[in-house]
Amino acid sequence: MANKILFVVCEHYVREAQAAIEAEQLDDAVVIGFPARCGRPPLTTEELTAKINALGNIDQVEVFGASCLTGIADFTSQDYKVHVHKRDQCFTLVADLSLINYCLKKGAYLATPGWLANWRTNIERLGLNQETASEMFAETTTGIVMLETGVNGHNPEHVKEFAEYVHRPFEIIHTGVSVLRLLFGKIALVRQMELQRKEAAKEIKEIRKQAATHAMAIDLLSNLAKIVTETEAVHAMLDVYTFLFAPQRLCYLSFQDGVPNKLWLKPEGLIDEAEQEALKEKLDALQENSGYTESGKGFYLRIVRRGEIRGVIALEDIALPEYLDQYLNLAFSIVDICELPIQNARKYEKLVRTQEMLRKANEDLYRLSTTDALTGIANRRAYDEYLEVEWKRMLRNNTPLSLIICDIDYFKKYNDRYGHKKGDICLHTVAQIIRKIALRPGDFVARYGGEEFVVVLPNTPTEGAFHLAEKIRMAVVQYNIPHEGSEIAPSVTLSLGIAELKPPFDAELTCTTLFRMADKALYQAKNEGRNRTIVWKGQAE
Numbered sequence: 001m002a003n004k005i006l007f008v009v010c011e012h013y014v015r016e017a018q019a020a021i022e023a024e025q026l027d028d029a030v031v032i033g034f035p036a037r038c039g040r041p042p043l044t045t046e047e048l049t050a051k052i053n054a055l056g057n058i059d060q061v062e063v064f065g066a067s068c069l070t071g072i073a074d075f076t077s078q079d080y081k082v083h084v085h086k087r088d089q090c091f092t093l094v095a096d097l098s099l100i101n102y103c104l105k106k107g108a109y110l111a112t113p114g115w116l117a118n119w120r121t122n123i124e125r126l127g128l129n130q131e132t133a134s135e136m137f138a139e140t141t142t143g144i145v146m147l148e149t150g151v152n153g154h155n156p157e158h159v160k161e162f163a164e165y166v167h168r169p170f171e172i173i174h175t176g177v178s179v180l181r182l183l184f185g186k187i188a189l190v191r192q193m194e195l196q197r198k199e200a201a202k203e204i205k206e207i208r209k210q211a212a213t214h215a216m217a218i219d220l221l222s223n224l225a226k227i228v229t230e231t232e233a234v235h236a237m238l239d240v241y242t243f244l245f246a247p248q249r250l251c252y253l254s255f256q257d258g259v260p261n262k263l264w265l266k267p268e269g270l271i272d273e274a275e276q277e278a279l280k281e282k283l284d285a286l287q288e289n290s291g292y293t294e295s296g297k298g299f300y301l302r303i304v305r306r307g308e309i310r311g312v313i314a315l316e317d318i319a320l321p322e323y324l325d326q327y328l329n330l331a332f333s334i335v336d337i338c339e340l341p342i343q344n345a346r347k348y349e350k351l352v353r354t355q356e357m358l359r360k361a362n363e364d365l366y367r368l369s370t371t372d373a374l375t376g377i378a379n380r381r382a383y384d385e386y387l388e389v390e391w392k393r394m395l396r397n398n399t400p401l402s403l404i405i406c407d408i409d410y411f412k413k414y415n416d417r418y419g420h421k422k423g424d425i426c427l428h429t430v431a432q433i434i435r436k437i438a439l440r441p442g443d444f445v446a447r448y449g450g451e452e453f454v455v456v457l458p459n460t461p462t463e464g465a466f467h468l469a470e471k472i473r474m475a476v477v478q479y480n481i482p483h484e485g486s487e488i489a490p491s492v493t494l495s496l497g498i499a500e501l502k503p504p505f506d507a508e509l510t511c512t513t514l515f516r517m518a519d520k521a522l523y524q525a526k527n528e529g530r531n532r533t534i535v536w537k538g539q540a541e
Contacts, residue, residue: 012114039067497522
């Protein structure tokens with residue numbers, strides 16, 4: 001039985017992990033859970049080892065968690081390797097970090113479907129009853145947020161029951177299992193590549209050992225090792241047989257996973273498509289591994305390795321048919337050597353495809369980690385990285401760097417009046433308006449947090465930044481998003497703060513200074529009545 005890869009997660013995430021490996025079609029993967037103790041006490045190496053050993057046939061273990069993994073680290077046993085992936089928050093297994101931080105910042109209590117499915121037991125574990133639980137949640141949270149992964153149809157009922165139990169409002173945010181799919185998929189791709197490398201190395205070693213006995217054909221076959229595509233490998237093999245046996249006609253039927261794939265002819269164009277199909281059927285029907293053609297002037301070979309047919313080669317009207325037996329023996333002695341580059345080329349092309357899939361998975365994972373899930377624009381992490389890069393560029397090129405901070409006026413009242421779902425739509429709309437206006441190369445738009453957005457403007461002085469900020473502010477006004485809770489306008493408006501820095505200046509200043517300056521300008525815009533743009537004219541601090 002082939003060994004498998006084991007994914008170990010908290011018992012609250014087992015269903016999500018199982019859904020992820022099924023969606024990724026990871027047939028060689030299994031999932032188990034460890035007790036959800038949240039680090040009290042942490043999972044121990046002995047406890048984890050006992051769970052792994054109980055399964056058997058495991059050669060790779062990937063453990064995901066947060067505080068519950070404090071007590072263990074990577075280790076290797078006789079049968080398997082254990083990799084421990086410690087995360088700051090276990091919720092990041094199903095949701096983007098910026099979304100989690102946003103929910104925590106507004107005082108929400110996060111819960112997963114797995115925790116909510118047994119919420120009564122979990123409350124009892126905390127030593128709480130309904131009265132004490134209600135008091136605790138009233139003092140510490142603004143509401144309950146369920147990260148809906150979509151793997152249990154009863155999730156909405158559970159969060160509603162729990163919210164009613166602790167007398168708190170609740171909200172459901174749909175996250176799916178895309179984060180786990182990316183994490184597991186990347187690990188599986190790396191594993192697949194490693195297995196392919198080992199298998200390819202093993203087969204190459206075996207064939208090279210056999211090739212040592214065929215010194216007579218080394219010079220002729222030496223160029224085959226340089227070939228990396230299947231088409232080139234097949235043509236090179238046909239050239240070898242043509243040189244050695246001088247047939248009038250040569251054909252090769254390749255197989256893929258035991259099924260006829262493509263018919264190769266030399267010279268080409270001798271027969272039409274119907275005759276080619278008939279020839280493919282004839283070659284596929286051959287049962288013996290070798291034999292002579294009907295004319296008695298040629299022979300065929302079925303290329304079989306490890307019980308699997310790889311191809312059939314047939315030669316007709318060879319130059320010296322009286323040496324047919326010797327030619328057949330010679331063909332037998334080189335058939336594996338000639339076929340090896342074809343299999344290597346297939347494995348190489350498959351490896352290239354796998355590497356491309358891994359590259360794309362890495363890009364998707366990075367894009368997910370730097371994109372705000374709600375608005376579709378860059379998140380706080382991406383902003384911090386970009387601003388640091390542009391700050392260094394500004395110092396190096398002695399060019400101005402401007403920053404705009406945008407804040408939606410009276411957004412809390414908007415949420416209170418229209419609800420959080422409409423509030424999310426409002427945030428997304430405003431973000432897209434800003435992104436459509438800040439279109440110059442280098443302009444960078446991100447959601448800083450809550451209802452605040454930032455626009456980084458490299459090589460842009462105050463005047464240009466002010467012009468762009470006013471375009472953004474007026475565009476939001478013209479979009480006319482109704483806001484009956486606003487104290488300054490009947491629709492959604494923005495307050496904007498601008499700051500600019502250009503060398504030379506005090507060497508102790510950092511990019512954080514630029515943000516503080518823009519933030520002070522934003523504060524001034526709010527104090528002066530909102531729905532306006534203010535440029536910071538004070539000293540850099």
